[in-house]
Amino acid sequence: MTVDMSVLESLGINLYSNAAAVLSELVANAWDADATEVSISWKQNGETIVISDNGRGMTVDDLNSRFLKVGYKKRAIEGSSSPKWERPYMGRKGIGKLSVFSVANRVSVYSVTETSQSGLEIEVEALRRAITANVAYQPEEIDVPQEFQSGGTTIVLENLRSKRADLTANALRKRLARRFDVLDQRPASEGGFAILINGKRITYADRQELKKLEFIWEFGRRTLDDSVLPAGIERFVLANDVVDAANNWRIKGWIGTAKRPTDLTDDEDAGSLKNIIILARKRPIQEGIIEKLDFSRLFGNYVTGQIEADFLDLDDGYEDIATSDRQRLIEDDPRVTVLQRFLRERFLEASQQWADARPKKEAEDAIAKYPKVREWIDSRPGWQRPPAEKMIGTIAGLELEGDSARQNRMDLFRAGILAFERVGLRQVIEDLDSLGSLTAVDLLPVLASQETYEAALWVDILRSRVEAISKFKEITSNDEKEKVLQAHLFKNLWMLDASWERATQSKRMEEDLREIAPGVFSLDDAGKERTGRIDIRYATTGGKHIIVELKRYSVDIDISKLMEQGRKYAVALRDVLNKSGQLAYSELIEVVFVLGSKPKARDRGLMEENEYIKNQLASINGRYVLYDQLISNAKNQYSEYLDASDKAKSLDDLLASLDGDSVGG
Known part of the structure; x- marks a missing residue:
């Protein structure tokens, strides 16, 4: 068996895609060497990277037998922990040293022990040639410079591969802070371990995801100090930290959620924070596990975290289940499957909490920005307040995107407030208890549909109706009123009768009468025959069918002509409805004429005109209403009602003020 050059390329040059992963291997080596400090000198687009530690160092024999030997089994030869501080060894496969070749074409190693100084230099191209020629590679022996003679090991990376080494020092700090949980914060005299970037120690302040958290769950007990978490964060403890009781497999660490999913993806230096890193022996062994949990709840879009599961990297006969780059695990191993199952259960527990x-917290923030919402909630009956707060918080916390996000949120606030004011609201409020995990797509049909607006509360309806009627009054052309009302009455039959609120059947404007009863015709204003039509046919919730005939404002019409048309419409419609089994009594059909002036009654004889017209209309269950009367009565009816109700005015002010508010952003 021979080893081809492709092995070096696969395990070193091409295995690691970024400098943070490479330097993690060198930091791990310093930890294993009982160092209390590792210092990285890093400059963006610089020519060199210098990594120095104050560990026990390596002799020439150590360099040859351990460092230069690819696949050196440290744990099998030296045991599972370091001699001085008894740290569990991070290294296992003996190939991490090859990672340096993925970022540098020249690598110099200087190591100083209590009794020796040794140095060597490796040129990647010379190494390639030796392996290709199937001969042993002999690094060049070099002297240790004065600046590196104080002890420990220093590795200098030169002739860098710019694409993989193109990081700022700030970005490197943030990424290493995540990969090592800032390691041991104890002082050096107690075995603490510090990572320095350009002379500055990495601390929890470099953990960018911690700064984004709104909620945090810790396994077993609280371990993070309040000082490393944002002010106002809400903390939970997931009491169960036992993954497998029989083997005493436990986990430590935390998961947390940000206020918005975008909070976990917008850090250019730290990269995406939207993942959960699994650590074993204080270093990453799986970068991102949530996608393996079959967890599709909304909670998963907001979550980040770090979990320590040392049982994934056990010695004493356990297989090595980490991939070569230590970014993934062998998924069918029992340790992995039991961890995934355990985490899914804890995720379900946390997502419910x-x-x-979350809606309560979002509601608090929204209420702080908008005090009138607080007043509105306080005015609710006691049983309505908790779900009202939850609704406000749910809307405030929705992830809405685009230029119209703010207006969409305002519409949702308005719709939600109206829903709570609806008569007979108890069932709706009980439904709102389940809204905490809904998305905007789920919530809009519940709160913001036109049906909900129309059924929600008279206050907003009254306000919009008064405004609509006011616009009608501005029309100065008498004949134009017919056109305007014809278009709007179709959607707003409440102008004819305030009790006509909601329909169970569709409304149709100018429906061709031939579709109802072929052969039935009506006369136009000149008395000529024309294709019959019903301007509006409408079915109320009680099953009543209303035929509305609109006449031009200026037309002077006799009651006999109206009766002729109305009777034909009513008879034809009743006949069709009887045949379809929809009509049991003739009085379920009503005919309404909208006119510019009162109809004439030229052939009434000695009967008083108004009485005659009333009797004629009664024979077809009909009536008439004048355009001007319609507008005036409707405006007076709704304006007086709105002005007379203190509750209506109060809620109207609340809804109007939302238009100028910035709740929820």
């Missing part, structure tokens, strides 16, 4: 707590 989040669904309950």
Whole structure:
């Protein structure tokens, strides 16, 4: 068996895609060497990277037998922990040293022990040639410079591969802070371990995801100090930290949620924070596990975290289940499957707590920005307040995107407030208890559909109706009123009768009468025969069918002509409805004429005109209403009602003020 050059390329040059992963391997080596400090000198687009530690160092024999030997089994030869501080060894496969060749074409190693100084230099191209020629590669022996003679090991990376080494020092700090949980914060005299970038120690302040958290769940007990978390964060403890009781497999660490999913993806230096890193022996062994949990709840879009599961990297006969780059695990191993199952259960537990707590927190923020919402909630009956707060918080916390996001949120606030004012609201409020995990797509049909607006509360309806009627009054052309009302009455039959609120059947404007009863015709204003039509046919919730005939404002019409048309419409419609089994009594059909002036009654004989017209209309269950009367009565009816109700005015002010508010952003 021979080893081809492709092995070096696969395990070193091409295995690692970024400098943070490479330097993690060198930091791990420093940890294993009982160092209390590792210092990285890093400059963007610089020519060199210098990594120095104050560990126990390596002799020439150590360099040859351990460092230069690819596949050196440290744990099998030296045991599972370091001699001085008894740290569990991070290294296992003996190939991490090859990672340096993925970012540098020249690597110099200087190591100083209590009794020796040694140095060597490796040129990647010379190494390639030796392996290709199937001969042993002999690094060049070099002297240790004065600046590196104080002890420990220093590795200098030169002739860098710019694409893989193109990081700022700030970005490197943030990425290493995530990969090592800032390691041991104890002082050096107690075995603490510090990572320095350009002379500055990495701390929890470099953990960018911690700064984004709104809620956090810790396994077993609280371990993070309040000082490293944002002010006002809500903390939970997931009491169960036992993954497998029989083997005593436990986990430590935390998961947390951000206020918005975008909070976990917008850090250019730290990269995407939207993943959960699994650590074993204080270093990453799986970068991102949530996608393996078959967890599709909304909670998963907001979550980040770090979990320590040392049982994934056990010695004493356990297989090595980490991939070569230590970014993934062998998924069918029992340790992995039991961890995934355990985490899914804890995620479900946390997501339920989040669904309950998040709307409350969002509501607090929204109410702080908008005091009138607080007043509105306080005015609710006691049983309505908790779900009202939850609804406000759910809307405030929705992830809405685009230029219209703010207006969409305002519409949702308005719709939600109206829903709570609806008569007979108890069932709706009970339904709102489940809204904590809904998305905007789920919530809009519940709160913001036109049906909900129309059924929600008279206040907003009254306000919009008064405004609509006011616009009608501005029309100065008498004949134009017919056109305007004909278009709007179709959608707003409440102008004819305030009780006509909601329909169970569709409304149709100018429906061709031939579709109802072929052969039935009516006369136009000149008395000529024309294709019959019903301007509006409408079915109320009680099953009544209303035929509305609009006449031009200026037309002077006799009651006999109206009766002729109305009777034909009513008879034809009743006949069709009887045949379809929809009509049991003739009085279920009503005919309404909208006119510019009162009809004439030229052939009434000695009967008083108004009485005659009333009797004629009664024979077809009909009536008439004048355009001007319609507008005036409707405006007076709704304006007086709106002005007379203190509750209506109060809620109207609340809804109007939302248009100028910035709740929820």
